[in-house]
Amino acid sequence: MSSQIDIDITVPNQTRYLGMIGKIGESLAYTLGNYQGDREELAYHLNLVLTEAMANAICHANACDPTKEVKVSISASDKSLIIRVFDHGQGFDIQQLSKEKVKDTDEGGRGVQIIFKLMDQVQYLKKGSGHVLEMIKHLH
Amino acid sequence: MQLNIVEQGEVVKIEIQEERMDAHNSGDLKEKMLQLFDDGKCNLIIDLSDVRFVDSSGLGALVSGFKNASAREGSLKLCCLQPQVRSMFELTRPHRVFEIFTTVEEAMESY
Numbered sequence: 001m002s003s004q005i006d007i008d009i010t011v012p013n014q015t016r017y018l019g020m021i022g023k024i025g026e027s028l029a030y031t032l033g034n035y036q037g038d039r040e041e042l043a044y045h046l047n048l049v050l051t052e053a054m055a056n057a058i059c060h061a062n063a064c065d066p067t068k069e070v071k072v073s074i075s076a077s078d079k080s081l082i083i084r085v086f087d088h089g090q091g092f093d094i095q096q097l098s099k100e101k102v103k104d105t106d107e108g109g110r111g112v113q114i115i116f117k118l119m120d121q122v123q124y125l126k127k128g129s130g131h132v133l134e135m136i137k138h139l140h
Numbered sequence: 141m142q143l144n145i146v147e148q149g150e151v152v153k154i155e156i157q158e159e160r161m162d163a164h165n166s167g168d169l170k171e172k173m174l175q176l177f178d179d180g181k182c183n184l185i186i187d188l189s190d191v192r193f194v195d196s197s198g199l200g201a202l203v204s205g206f207k208n209a210s211a212r213e214g215s216l217k218l219c220c221l222q223p224q225v226r227s228m229f230e231l232t233r234p235h236r237v238f239e240i241f242t243t244v245e246e247a248m249e250s251y
Contacts, residue, residue, distance in 0.1 A: 016164055019162070040224075055195065108200050
């Protein structure tokens with residue numbers, strides 16, 4: 001019996017949709033068939049990762065342009081969870097950003113670091129006229 | 141962002157009446173705190189009882205308030221963090237910056 005789940009969502013490039021996308025991540029954590037870990041923790045982490053990745057796409061890559069759209073694609077199997085967030089931006093060096101030191105009193109710079117802490121593999125790749133942030137979490 | 145502001149002597153308590161503090165609404169908190177600082181109110185308690193989720197923007201707003209309060213010789217203290225919010229603070233480390241109290245009363249008594 002297949003346990004593959006694929007979700008594709010496209011929303012306007014507006015931060016008011018962050019809560020909705022985050023909740024989808026939370027629901028997914030409680031729905032995954034064979035996950036043996038702490039579901040409550042996974043739910044919070046997926047909410048957080050989706051919120052950070054979406055906010056990055058909306059506010060930075062797409063420069064808060066409300067006429068643009070953000071596409072999110074989530075694929076879950078027994079073994080892994082793959083989240084892809086597509087934007088229309090020029091791109092940036094995500095590996096470099098993830099290594100920058102954030103001081104306790106810095107107001108920004110934590111979003112990408114949170115994604116790297118909570119996911120097992122993170123890549124930011126050119127895709128068409130924009131980029132895709134691909135984040136993978138191993139479930140076993 | 142829905143905020144309830146309660147002034148008690150020298151201290152202003154801000155109750156965040158939202159389930160989420162994220163990039164959509166945390167700018168409102170930053171703005172409200174700046175208004176309070178401009179009015180000379182620099183001792184703040186942020187009551188996070190209702191908040192179940194904080195992202196990096198929400199943390200950024202709190203750090204901004206902390207820095208602005210400190211620069212004016214006041215302080216910003218936090219209270220009533222739900223476990224998920226506390227774990228987010230531990231993940232990103234600004235819990236080392238803030239004074240965090242379990243209850244509003246404890247936070248009030250610390251002034």
